[in-house]
Amino acid sequence: MYTVDCSIKEVDKLNIFKLNSWFNILGVLHSIKNYEKNFYSTNANYTKNSVYPVTDALKNSVAPKTILTKDKIQIDIWDINPFKCKKYIIFCEGISSEKSNPLQQKAYQRFVYSGWGVIAFDYRGKGKSSGVFSQRGAKEDLRTVFKYLIDRGISPSDIGIIGHSMGSAVAMDFCSQQKTAFTILINPFSKAADMAKNIAQKASMPDFIRTVIKCLPSFLIPIQNKFNNEKAIKKIKSPVYIIHTKDDTVIPVELARKLFSIKKGKNIFYTELEGCEHDLNDEKINFCLKFMENYL
Numbered sequence: 001m002y003t004v005d006c007s008i009k010e011v012d013k014l015n016i017f018k019l020n021s022w023f024n025i026l027g028v029l030h031s032i033k034n035y036e037k038n039f040y041s042t043n044a045n046y047t048k049n050s051v052y053p054v055t056d057a058l059k060n061s062v063a064p065k066t067i068l069t070k071d072k073i074q075i076d077i078w079d080i081n082p083f084k085c086k087k088y089i090i091f092c093e094g095i096s097s098e099k100s101n102p103l104q105q106k107a108y109q110r111f112v113y114s115g116w117g118v119i120a121f122d123y124r125g126k127g128k129s130s131g132v133f134s135q136r137g138a139k140e141d142l143r144t145v146f147k148y149l150i151d152r153g154i155s156p157s158d159i160g161i162i163g164h165s166m167g168s169a170v171a172m173d174f175c176s177q178q179k180t181a182f183t184i185l186i187n188p189f190s191k192a193a194d195m196a197k198n199i200a201q202k203a204s205m206p207d208f209i210r211t212v213i214k215c216l217p218s219f220l221i222p223i224q225n226k227f228n229n230e231k232a233i234k235k236i237k238s239p240v241y242i243i244h245t246k247d248d249t250v251i252p253v254e255l256a257r258k259l260f261s262i263k264k265g266k267n268i269f270y271t272e273l274e275g276c277e278h279d280l281n282d283e284k285i286n287f288c289l290k291f292m293e294n295y296l
Contacts, residue, residue, distance in 0.1 A: 029222050031209050032196070036223050039199070040125075040133050043096045047126045052100040057109050069124075069144045073137070076128040077145060080108050081117030087158035087181070088117040088149055092142065092167030098127040103280045104164075110285050114292075116160075121145050123170070135173065135225035142174045157181055160296075162288065163188070164280060165251065169227035176232035182239045182296060184288050187248055187278055189255040190262075192227040193218035198252060230262045241269045241291045243284055247276035269295070 054062050061082040067075050078099055081088070089111050093099060099120040108118045123138045124131030131137060142161075149159055160181040163171030168188035175183045189195045200213040213221065233240060244256035253272065260270045271287055 031205070032213065032222055033224070035200075035203070035205065036196070036225070040095070040225070044125045044133050046096055047098040047122065048128075050098050050101075051127065052098075052102055052105075054100070055102065055105045055109075058105055058112075061112065067144055067148050069140050071137075071140065073124045073131040073141070074129060075121055075124065075141050075144060077119055077121040077148070078108075079117070079119055080112055082112065083115070083117075085115055085117045086154065087115070087160075088119060088154055089160050089162055090119045090121075090142065090145055090149075092161065092163035092170045093120070093122070093126075094165030094167050097164070097167075098122060100127075106282075107280050107285050110289065114289055116292075119145055119149065135169075135227055138170045139173050142170055143178070146174070146178065160184065160292065162186065165278065166227075169229050169232075172229050172232040172236065173227065175238070176235040180238055182241065182292065183236055184241045184243070184291065185256075185259075186243050186280065186284055186288070187245065187251050187256070188229060188242060188259060189227075189251045190230050190258040191218065192223055192225055193221045194255050194258070195251065196221050196223055198255070229259055233259060233263050233268070237267065239267050239269065239291075239295050241271070241288070241295075243271050243273065243287055245273045245275050245277050247274075248278050249276055250278040 058080060061080050063079040065077050065079055067077060069075060076099070091104065091108070093101070093104065097104065099122050104120065108120060111118050121141065122129040123133055123141050125133035125137075129141070146159065150156065156179055158181060160183070161171045161175055162184040163169070164186040165188070168185035169192070171183055171185065197214055200210050242256055242260050244253050246253050260268065269291065273283060
Protein backbone atom coordinates (compact mmCIF):
# COMPACT_ATOMS: atom_id res chain seq x y z
CA MET A 1 0.00 0.00 0.00
CA TYR A 2 2.84 2.32 0.87
CA THR A 3 4.55 1.56 -2.45
CA VAL A 4 1.42 2.42 -4.38
CA ASP A 5 1.02 5.70 -2.52
CA CYS A 6 4.65 6.55 -3.20
CA SER A 7 4.25 5.83 -6.92
CA ILE A 8 1.18 8.01 -7.10
CA LYS A 9 3.05 10.81 -5.40
CA GLU A 10 5.95 10.44 -7.80
CA VAL A 11 3.57 10.51 -10.79
CA ASP A 12 1.88 13.61 -9.40
CA LYS A 13 5.27 15.28 -9.01
CA LEU A 14 6.16 14.39 -12.60
CA ASN A 15 2.87 15.79 -13.90
CA ILE A 16 3.30 18.97 -11.89
CA PHE A 17 6.85 19.31 -13.24
CA LYS A 18 5.60 18.88 -16.81
CA LEU A 19 2.79 21.38 -16.18
CA ASN A 20 5.21 23.91 -14.72
CA SER A 21 7.57 23.38 -17.66
CA TRP A 22 4.80 24.13 -20.14
CA PHE A 23 3.83 27.24 -18.20
CA ASN A 24 7.48 28.30 -18.20
CA ILE A 25 7.73 27.81 -21.96
CA LEU A 26 4.50 29.73 -22.55
CA GLY A 27 5.83 32.47 -20.29
CA VAL A 28 9.04 32.62 -22.31
CA LEU A 29 7.13 32.86 -25.59
CA HIS A 30 5.07 35.71 -24.16
CA SER A 31 8.26 37.38 -22.93
CA ILE A 32 9.81 37.15 -26.40
CA LYS A 33 6.85 39.06 -27.83
CA ASN A 34 7.27 41.74 -25.18
CA TYR A 35 11.01 41.98 -25.81
CA GLU A 36 10.37 42.48 -29.52
CA LYS A 37 7.74 45.14 -28.87
CA ASN A 38 10.07 46.99 -26.49
CA PHE A 39 12.97 46.69 -28.92
CA TYR A 40 11.13 48.46 -31.73
CA SER A 41 9.42 51.05 -29.52
CA THR A 42 12.69 51.92 -27.75
CA ASN A 43 14.51 52.43 -31.04
CA ALA A 44 11.60 54.38 -32.52
CA ASN A 45 11.55 56.71 -29.52
CA TYR A 46 15.31 57.13 -29.78
CA THR A 47 15.00 58.35 -33.38
CA LYS A 48 12.46 60.98 -32.36
CA ASN A 49 15.10 62.52 -30.11
CA SER A 50 18.03 62.20 -32.50
CA VAL A 51 17.09 64.59 -35.30
CA TYR A 52 20.03 66.52 -36.74
CA PRO A 53 20.06 69.71 -38.84
CA VAL A 54 20.77 69.51 -42.55
CA THR A 55 24.52 69.70 -43.11
CA ASP A 56 26.01 72.69 -44.91
CA ALA A 57 26.86 70.49 -47.91
CA LEU A 58 23.16 69.64 -48.42
CA LYS A 59 21.58 72.82 -47.08
CA ASN A 60 20.31 74.03 -50.46
CA SER A 61 19.61 70.57 -51.86
CA VAL A 62 17.10 69.01 -49.45
CA ALA A 63 13.41 69.39 -50.26
CA PRO A 64 11.43 68.23 -47.17
CA LYS A 65 8.05 66.69 -47.97
CA THR A 66 5.29 64.69 -46.32
CA ILE A 67 3.60 61.92 -48.31
CA LEU A 68 0.56 59.88 -47.36
CA THR A 69 0.34 56.09 -47.48
CA LYS A 70 -2.80 54.15 -48.44
CA ASP A 71 -3.53 53.60 -44.76
CA LYS A 72 -3.26 57.35 -44.04
CA ILE A 73 0.17 57.36 -42.40
CA GLN A 74 2.25 60.50 -42.89
CA ILE A 75 5.78 59.68 -44.05
CA ASP A 76 8.45 62.33 -43.67
CA ILE A 77 10.89 62.37 -46.60
CA TRP A 78 13.77 64.33 -48.04
CA ASP A 79 13.88 64.64 -51.82
CA ILE A 80 17.51 65.44 -52.61
CA ASN A 81 18.08 66.14 -56.30
CA PRO A 82 19.80 69.48 -56.92
CA PHE A 83 20.92 68.47 -60.42
CA LYS A 84 17.46 67.27 -61.57
CA CYS A 85 18.67 63.73 -62.27
CA LYS A 86 16.31 61.19 -63.84
CA LYS A 87 17.57 58.30 -61.73
CA TYR A 88 17.14 57.88 -57.99
CA ILE A 89 18.31 55.98 -54.95
CA ILE A 90 15.87 55.27 -52.14
CA PHE A 91 17.78 54.86 -48.89
CA CYS A 92 16.31 52.53 -46.23
CA GLU A 93 17.77 53.34 -42.82
CA GLY A 94 18.54 51.10 -39.86
CA ILE A 95 16.17 50.65 -36.93
CA SER A 96 17.95 53.16 -34.67
CA SER A 97 18.72 55.71 -37.38
CA GLU A 98 16.83 58.80 -38.48
CA LYS A 99 17.17 60.17 -42.01
CA SER A 100 19.17 63.20 -40.80
CA ASN A 101 21.94 61.02 -39.32
CA PRO A 102 25.22 62.79 -40.24
CA LEU A 103 26.82 59.63 -41.66
CA GLN A 104 23.78 59.10 -43.86
CA GLN A 105 23.81 62.73 -44.98
CA LYS A 106 27.42 62.28 -46.03
CA ALA A 107 26.35 59.24 -48.06
CA TYR A 108 23.49 61.18 -49.69
CA GLN A 109 25.99 63.83 -50.73
CA ARG A 110 28.26 61.23 -52.34
CA PHE A 111 25.36 59.72 -54.28
CA VAL A 112 24.06 63.10 -55.42
CA TYR A 113 27.46 64.17 -56.76
CA SER A 114 27.72 60.86 -58.59
CA GLY A 115 24.64 61.67 -60.64
CA TRP A 116 21.76 60.32 -58.57
CA GLY A 117 18.79 61.85 -56.84
CA VAL A 118 18.21 60.52 -53.32
CA ILE A 119 15.06 59.92 -51.32
CA ALA A 120 15.69 59.61 -47.58
CA PHE A 121 12.70 58.79 -45.39
CA ASP A 122 11.67 57.64 -41.93
CA TYR A 123 9.45 54.58 -41.54
CA ARG A 124 6.18 55.02 -39.71
CA GLY A 125 6.71 55.54 -36.01
CA LYS A 126 10.26 56.83 -36.51
CA GLY A 127 11.55 60.38 -36.68
CA LYS A 128 8.72 62.71 -37.68
CA SER A 129 6.63 60.06 -39.44
CA SER A 130 3.32 59.11 -37.82
CA GLY A 131 2.08 55.65 -36.87
CA VAL A 132 3.75 52.63 -35.27
CA PHE A 133 6.57 50.65 -36.86
CA SER A 134 5.90 47.17 -38.28
CA GLN A 135 7.30 45.05 -41.08
CA ARG A 136 4.11 45.34 -43.10
CA GLY A 137 3.96 49.09 -42.43
CA ALA A 138 7.58 49.69 -43.43
CA LYS A 139 6.99 47.84 -46.69
CA GLU A 140 3.98 50.06 -47.39
CA ASP A 141 6.05 53.14 -46.53
CA LEU A 142 8.70 52.14 -49.06
CA ARG A 143 6.02 51.34 -51.64
CA THR A 144 4.59 54.85 -51.13
CA VAL A 145 8.02 56.44 -51.60
CA PHE A 146 8.54 54.37 -54.75
CA LYS A 147 5.15 55.49 -56.11
CA TYR A 148 6.07 59.09 -55.32
CA LEU A 149 8.95 58.77 -57.79
CA ILE A 150 6.92 56.89 -60.40
CA ASP A 151 4.29 59.63 -60.31
CA ARG A 152 7.04 62.12 -61.13
CA GLY A 153 8.04 60.26 -64.26
CA ILE A 154 10.96 58.23 -62.90
CA SER A 155 11.13 54.74 -64.41
CA PRO A 156 11.39 51.69 -62.10
CA SER A 157 14.54 50.72 -64.02
CA ASP A 158 16.10 54.00 -62.86
CA ILE A 159 15.33 53.50 -59.17
CA GLY A 160 17.78 51.62 -56.95
CA ILE A 161 17.18 50.63 -53.32
CA ILE A 162 19.94 50.77 -50.71
CA GLY A 163 19.27 49.34 -47.25
CA HIS A 164 21.54 49.54 -44.24
CA SER A 165 21.29 47.12 -41.29
CA MET A 166 17.58 46.48 -40.65
CA GLY A 167 16.87 48.72 -43.65
CA SER A 168 18.33 45.95 -45.80
CA ALA A 169 15.41 43.76 -44.70
CA VAL A 170 12.87 46.44 -45.61
CA ALA A 171 14.60 46.79 -49.00
CA MET A 172 14.55 43.05 -49.70
CA ASP A 173 10.97 42.65 -48.54
CA PHE A 174 9.92 45.27 -51.10
CA CYS A 175 12.27 44.31 -53.94
CA SER A 176 11.15 40.68 -53.77
CA GLN A 177 7.85 41.89 -55.25
CA GLN A 178 8.86 44.99 -57.23
CA LYS A 179 11.46 45.16 -59.98
CA THR A 180 14.06 47.88 -59.44
CA ALA A 181 17.41 48.83 -60.96
CA PHE A 182 19.35 47.18 -58.12
CA THR A 183 19.32 46.35 -54.42
CA ILE A 184 22.35 47.08 -52.23
CA LEU A 185 22.43 45.56 -48.75
CA ILE A 186 24.90 47.08 -46.28
CA ASN A 187 25.57 44.93 -43.18
CA PRO A 188 22.42 42.83 -43.61
CA PHE A 189 21.22 39.76 -41.71
CA SER A 190 19.66 36.47 -42.83
CA LYS A 191 16.33 36.68 -41.00
CA ALA A 192 14.89 38.31 -37.91
CA ALA A 193 14.78 35.03 -35.98
CA ASP A 194 18.56 34.70 -36.35
CA MET A 195 18.97 38.26 -35.11
CA ALA A 196 16.68 37.53 -32.15
CA LYS A 197 19.02 34.72 -31.12
CA ASN A 198 22.01 37.03 -31.49
CA ILE A 199 20.41 39.89 -29.54
CA ALA A 200 19.27 37.51 -26.78
CA GLN A 201 22.88 36.57 -26.03
CA LYS A 202 23.68 40.22 -25.25
CA ALA A 203 20.41 41.59 -23.89
CA SER A 204 19.51 41.90 -20.22
CA MET A 205 17.08 39.03 -19.62
CA PRO A 206 16.74 35.92 -17.40
CA ASP A 207 19.10 33.09 -18.34
CA PHE A 208 16.17 30.70 -18.79
CA ILE A 209 14.61 32.91 -21.46
CA ARG A 210 17.98 33.36 -23.16
CA THR A 211 18.51 29.58 -23.23
CA VAL A 212 15.07 28.88 -24.67
CA ILE A 213 15.54 31.46 -27.44
CA LYS A 214 18.91 29.94 -28.29
CA CYS A 215 17.50 26.40 -28.48
CA LEU A 216 14.22 27.12 -30.26
CA PRO A 217 14.12 26.45 -34.02
CA SER A 218 13.90 29.78 -35.87
CA PHE A 219 10.39 29.12 -37.16
CA LEU A 220 9.11 28.70 -33.58
CA ILE A 221 10.38 32.06 -32.29
CA PRO A 222 7.14 34.07 -31.93
CA ILE A 223 8.16 37.41 -33.39
CA GLN A 224 5.73 39.60 -35.30
CA ASN A 225 8.26 41.19 -37.69
CA LYS A 226 9.79 38.09 -39.24
CA PHE A 227 11.87 39.76 -42.00
CA ASN A 228 12.83 36.52 -43.73
CA ASN A 229 15.58 37.83 -46.01
CA GLU A 230 16.59 34.32 -47.06
CA LYS A 231 13.17 33.85 -48.60
CA ALA A 232 13.06 37.35 -50.11
CA ILE A 233 16.45 37.23 -51.84
CA LYS A 234 15.40 34.18 -53.87
CA LYS A 235 12.72 36.27 -55.57
CA ILE A 236 14.82 39.30 -56.52
CA LYS A 237 15.71 39.29 -60.23
CA SER A 238 17.70 42.54 -60.48
CA PRO A 239 21.33 42.83 -59.27
CA VAL A 240 21.83 42.39 -55.52
CA TYR A 241 25.03 43.52 -53.83
CA ILE A 242 25.85 42.52 -50.24
CA ILE A 243 28.50 44.44 -48.28
CA HIS A 244 29.47 43.39 -44.75
CA THR A 245 32.32 43.89 -42.30
CA LYS A 246 34.14 40.84 -40.98
CA ASP A 247 34.08 41.73 -37.28
CA ASP A 248 30.75 43.57 -37.06
CA THR A 249 29.63 43.39 -33.42
CA VAL A 250 26.01 44.38 -34.16
CA ILE A 251 25.13 41.94 -36.95
CA PRO A 252 27.54 38.99 -37.16
CA VAL A 253 29.11 38.50 -40.57
CA GLU A 254 27.99 34.85 -40.47
CA LEU A 255 24.43 36.04 -41.08
CA ALA A 256 25.49 37.89 -44.24
CA ARG A 257 27.44 34.85 -45.44
CA LYS A 258 24.39 32.71 -44.79
CA LEU A 259 22.23 35.11 -46.82
CA PHE A 260 24.70 35.09 -49.71
CA SER A 261 24.84 31.28 -49.71
CA ILE A 262 21.07 31.07 -50.23
CA LYS A 263 21.22 32.25 -53.83
CA LYS A 264 24.58 32.35 -55.53
CA GLY A 265 24.03 33.44 -59.10
CA LYS A 266 24.84 35.93 -61.80
CA ASN A 267 22.83 38.67 -60.13
CA ILE A 268 24.19 38.24 -56.57
CA PHE A 269 27.46 39.90 -55.53
CA TYR A 270 29.27 39.90 -52.18
CA THR A 271 32.08 41.93 -50.64
CA GLU A 272 33.46 41.36 -47.15
CA LEU A 273 35.47 44.18 -45.65
CA GLU A 274 38.00 44.16 -42.83
CA GLY A 275 37.10 45.85 -39.56
CA CYS A 276 34.18 45.97 -37.12
CA GLU A 277 32.37 49.08 -38.35
CA HIS A 278 28.61 48.55 -38.51
CA ASP A 279 27.69 52.12 -39.43
CA LEU A 280 28.07 53.66 -42.86
CA ASN A 281 31.53 54.86 -43.78
CA ASP A 282 33.41 56.09 -46.86
CA GLU A 283 34.73 52.63 -47.73
CA LYS A 284 31.24 51.13 -47.93
CA ILE A 285 29.94 54.03 -50.00
CA ASN A 286 32.94 53.67 -52.33
CA PHE A 287 32.03 50.03 -52.96
CA CYS A 288 28.40 51.00 -53.55
CA LEU A 289 29.40 53.58 -56.15
CA LYS A 290 31.85 51.20 -57.82
CA PHE A 291 29.15 48.53 -58.07
CA MET A 292 26.64 51.00 -59.52
CA GLU A 293 29.18 52.15 -62.07
CA ASN A 294 30.36 48.69 -63.16
CA TYR A 295 27.19 46.59 -63.13
CA LEU A 296 24.40 48.95 -64.16
